[in-house]
Amino acid sequence: MGQTLYEKVFNAHVVREVAGETPLIYIDRQLAHEVTSPQAFSGLRATGRKMRQPSKTIATMDHNVSTRSLAIDACGDQSETQLRTLRANCEEFGVELFGLGHINQGIVHVMGPEQGLTLPGTTIVCGDSHTATHGAFGAISFGIGTSEVEHVMATQTLKQPRFKTMKVQVNGKLHESLSAKDVILAIAGVTTSSGGTGYAIEFCGTAIEALSMEGRMTLCNMSIEIGAKVGMIAPDQTTIDYVEGRPFAPKGDAWDEAVEYWSTLKSDDDAEFDAVVELNADDISPMVTWGTNPGQVIGVNDPIPSPADFTDAVAADSCAKARSYMGIKDGQKLTDLAIDVVFIGSCTNGRIEDIRAVAEVAQGKKVAENVEAIVVPGSGLVKKQAEDEGLDKILIDAGFEWRLPGCSMCLAMNDDKLGAGQRCASTSNRNFEGRQGRGGRTHLVSPSMAAAAAIAGRFADVREI
Amino acid sequence: MAGIQKMISVAAPLDRSNVDTDQIIPKQFLTKVERVGFGEHCFHDWRYLDEAGTQVNPDFILNQPVYQDAHILVTRENFGCGSSREHAPWALKEMGYTIILAPSFADIFYGNALNNGMLPVKLSEQVIDVIMKQLLAEPGAQMTVDLESKTVIAPDGTCYDFDLNDFHRECLLKGLDSIGWTLQFEDAISEYEAKIPAWRS
Structure with a gap:
């Protein structure tokens, strides 16, 4: 084998x-x-x-x-x-x-x-x-x-x-x-x-x-x-x-x-895996997490699950706890949720390509009123590259803050953090309770979806912007 | 590190799945440069009503007086997921929990717990469900965890076997230091290093 x-x-x-x-x-x-x-x-x-x-x-x-x-x-x-x-x-x-x-x-x-x-x-x-x-x-x-x-x-x-x-x-x-x-x-x-x-x-x-x-x-x-x-x-x-x-x-x-x-580092044709998961990229839409772990995620236009959708008691309980923490009311869709903060950065999405994607959506537009949007490049070299390409100017003109490199609001160990009840469209990796600040509500998204949310002031389908 | 042989203790039920390490020890407490001082902050956001940690949350189950001397924690699937912070097992151990029973643990947490002389016990979802219900029905009920025989005795007296890799069992029983163990094989490491290709050295 x-x-x-x-x-x-x-x-x-x-x-x-x-x-x-x-x-x-x-x-x-x-x-x-x-x-x-x-x-x-x-x-x-x-x-x-x-x-x-x-x-x-x-x-x-x-x-x-x-x-x-x-x-x-x-x-x-x-x-x-x-x-x-x-x-x-x-x-x-x-x-x-x-x-x-x-x-x-x-x-x-x-x-x-x-x-x-x-x-x-x-x-x-x-x-x-x-x-x-x-x-x-x-x-x-x-x-x-x-x-x-x-x-x-x-x-x-x-x-x-x-x-x-x-x-x-x-x-x-x-x-x-x-x-x-x-x-x-x-x-x-x-x-x-x-x-x-x-x-x-x-x-x-x-x-x-x-x-x-x-x-x-x-x-x-x-x-x-x-x-x-x-x-x-x-x-x-x-x-x-x-x-x-x-x-x-x-x-x-x-x-x-x-x-x-x-060149030899690839799985052999007859290699066997213990598990296989298959997806088709054509079926994927812009994804947004609605809950308090990254598996609680849906397409931006999909209905947010409710406890009644689950047969397993533990999963239904987990759904109810997540909806309550995230402040999601009955009948609300993701696109109904107003955003307070947008965080762009982290080891997940703090690289040059990510900042380019944000600038592309933001160019010539303005961050919505009452939204605080920060862009934190992943390293000194990413920051320099973005500045060499003039991306910082596009972002600053659109109303984003252009910051110094670090982990920042991904885990909020520094002074970049959410207040209780604040809702954040974040390009980071974890939407756990309190991850970005006690009582903060994190929705994980891609850089371009974060930029779209910053401009719309609520979640929006980036394909329509 | 002290070894674990057998523990008879009150078991505390934490009826939640996917308890992550951010929840176990939030980031604002990770700025310490020592291994101690994390216990009082364990489960901070659930345990206290205020950010400063001065108002105890009476609704958080682990705050109940009956659990103050508990050394066994019983919880649901995927315990310890998320961040690799070893501050999580440090905090749990300092809070008193050296043994944790769950249907599954996150891989990094599992290793970190073992490296700190803690015993993560995996039991089936059904068994955990049964034990959880017994503990919730009878607060303060005791359980026995015996590492020597790899068995758990539930509050109702039922005995369940659990599995643990022999190496980890040996280390826990004797309280062994894993660096000391590896350094026995320094020759093998040197031999390996001598063969590393130039591009990787």
Whole structure:
């Protein structure tokens, strides 16, 4: 029997595998940030352990940083302590850091690929669940806890079970106003937010192959939102073109050797998956979440589910709780819901292509009165590129705020947050209760749907704008 | 890390599915650089009526006096989904919950819990449903979880088996440090590193 892409990359990283033990695999790259690393560094210090390969870990500052100021104390004493601790730890242990004000600073999952730290056929970890993003390059990449961060620092390995495999195949052609975000939300609507638990997903099909690397990253990023730690796409020419020439990408003979190997990184024709999900891109409409997990999602014109639509008691209860939290009244449609805040950014949708999509919808229009709309580029390089293209001017003219890079309102660890009851059209990845601020109501959408909502002041079908 | 062998304790029912790690420990508490101090903020938005955490929410079940010494939490599917923050198991453990029973756990949370000497027990949806109803009907009912025999005894005395990987069981029973375990195989790691191709090194 043939092997899947996941199995090929996994097998190439096994350090030790014996019956009755979880396999020990080698980790090629660790990305670190201020929130989930301090206790790992202090763990090393407490046990007198060293980092095995400090050059294989790269750090940046993202979760906690202000998007209005480069000052390290802009978000309060505790955040400042955490940022300073990261800087001190990186100096002590010899880890390269792209800190505040560095052009490469940005959201860890935007920075990594930009720098060529993300390569096909590698294993990448980070103390952040959206590490699944890097699977877009055909890497096994997943989020880990802080104990595991410390484990990788000390040993450059991790114990990882072999996951079951799931093929998610999307054939057909996506409407030109739709994007990878609509695809992954549509998938979440089919699988639910836990359907991928225990699986490594491989996304494939003509609609996936047609995506840019930015789109593929958006897709794999949200694998965790359907429960899967790992989501992958086989590398192809699009991948190779993206990686070539980036600062940390291999050069010369090593590049040639890499490209040759990467061409073997695809699931064999006779490989078997433990589960298969199929969608047709032609059937996907602009998606909006209505509830409090990413699986509670519908097309913008579809009716919002009510508890009576579910036969399962737990699902009906979950629906009732979500409707109540989200403040959805009987008979309301998504397009009836007025928006208070629009957030564009995050490791899901903070890349140049996303900002272009927003600018395209916003050009020559105005953000609706009473709507606060912010655009937070994913990194210093994304910000610069957007400014070089004049996108910041288009957005500012339309009434959007143009901010500094960081995670921002995706998780609201800094001062960008929703107030109780505020409704937000967000390009981020999680619509959990309180995620963007206590009592805040988050609806996940694509960048162009967020832009359309900003202008209309309520959810609107971007295909009609 | 202290080992877990057998726990007899009040079990607290948290009758919700998809309890995410943002709910377990909201982001405003993640700015600490230590591993302690998260317990008082566990389930903050449900547990307190105000942002500052000064007004206890009397309607939140885990606030009931009968559950203040509970060490077992019983909940619904996909517990611990979302963010990989290990602050979630740190917070739960500090609040007193070292054993969690659910039909399913998110993969990252499951590993994080084990790495902190906590025991996530998977039981079928039907069994959890039965136990949940017993606990809701009899607040303060006790349960037994025995890691040695991999069994759970429900409030009504019914005994259920559960499954756990032998390696994890061994680590929990003995309170082992997983880095120390891996460092036994340093030679294998060095051997692997010597064979890494140039493009990946």
